[in-house]
Amino acid sequence: MLIETEDLTKVYPMGKEGFAALNGISLSIERGEFLAVMGPSGSGKSTLMNIIGCLDSPTSGKYLLEGEDVGAKSDLELAGIRNQKIGFAFQSFNLLPRATLIENVTLPLSYSRVPRRQRAQKAEEILQRVGLETKFNQTPTELSGGEQQRVALARALVNNPVIICADEPTGNLDTATSREIMEMLSELNKDGTTIILVTHDSENASYAKRIITLRDGRIVR
């Protein structure tokens, strides 16, 4: 099993009791799965995604990634996991606006031990794969939303991650571009990458092999 969570909770300080954004999530995800997480706004989808992506830690509960307890890991180890095993795609792309596409895509490589000379080459390969070979030295601000999301995907892929965490990656895109991005994720999944997709859109969710639905921090389906 790639991912196993047991009774995860996330409580934000609010009022006396605090607010539970996650309320006992127990979930298993196998290697190579394509999982869609659905649910109304505020149901805890992003919170769960951030914990699975090791960006955030749960208030209680257990999270095993490749059999290892993530809760016991240091900042250094968590950064290493984010760098090596996880690729993120966000609704708002989260690219460095003033850096070139090459610089954006090489960013994860500068935090791993990839020799400098190989970095640009690797970035160019990946950018080619997502169809941006003519724009290496442009900045994200010069690109369309769909192109920016492709850069973000390229950045997510550059270290060959085990899991892609995509939090509403098509939220800012039109239907046609959304489909392109979804096709890409689907391709990646076929090549063996585990995909976890947060979405509101049932058409997007139809690309997934499994769908779970959250409500008030619990899995309801």
Next chain:
Amino acid sequence: MLIEYILFSLKSLRQYKLRAFLTVLGVMIGVFSIVAIITIGQGGKELILSELGRGGTNLIVAHSNQIMMETRQDKLDYLTEDQVRAMKRDIPGIEDVAPEYFLSTTMKVRGEHKLIPVLEVPANWFEMWKLDIVRGRIFTEHEVKSSQKVGIIGRDLFNSLFGGSKALGHQDVEVEGTYFRVIGIMTYKLKLGPWDLNNALILPSSALQRLLGADEIYEVLIRAKDGVSVPILKERIKRHLLKLFSDREGWEVTTMDEFIQIVDKVTDIISIVISSIAAISLVVGGIGIMNIMLVTVRERTREVGIRKAVGATRQNILYQFLTESLMLCLFGGIIGIGAAAGVILLIAKVMDLAISLSGGAILLGFTFSYLVGIFFGVYPAHLAARLNPVEALRYE
């Protein structure tokens, strides 16, 4: 990784060049002051002390510091040549005395009328003061006694009057209608105020005085005998003069040691003042650096989030922002050191002083820039490193 930090910092610094330059001014001024005081303080002080001390520490200067208005007499208390000679005879412990007359004359130098200091001394004065004669010779006792019209000229004045290369022996300078043959050229490393010996004339004692019909001595150079306590001799001279001038305290007696102490004290005070300026500039500059780094960290919160999401550790972020504040400070330090080098070069040239930027001063300048960069950069960098990635990514 260090190269990455430097590249990232350069990229980010390029985005706020002007802001960076303005913030770094304080560090610049601080480093400039430190480097300048080390160099000028050390080099200049050594020079002054060596020039002042060239005659040895058993010299004493007795000079009148009366001001005409303060004295209720119609004439100031002065010594005559006879009285100066009598000092050597009457005060035990004096090896030698030499009256010094300070005068000035106007002279046409390169078509311009200039006020030239004239010092009149006896032949033994040179022995006492050990002045550097670069060409020619000093005048002899005989030349002084027989009122020969000879003189020794400062190198700069000689060059402006006659050009540098000519052989000595047939140049005359006209002073108040009388021609004096130049027999020697002197230099003096200190150029303090109007009394720059490089641009002055030294004539045999009373050559001009006699011409002008006056015989008033207001300064006497005295050498103590070997083994005689200089401070005790000083007191004797003081008492002698008080007796001579009916207890009027118009004359001051100062030993060379006291002069050196005064220079010491003055240069120390200057050093303290400049050090304080340097310290204040560095602190103010450091606070400026801290301020700009806090702003930078806040502006780039989202960037920190992105970097953490793709694998940056807390340490990576800390070092990245530290590198940036360090580069800011080193940049300021380099400009400060450069400015100090320029100013020192200028001073050395204008004042003809043998001072130059030392490796130690440069190292100190860099050390201070580095320390300020670390000290004031560590808190903002720490804040950046500590950012929660999820919140940082949400930051607008």
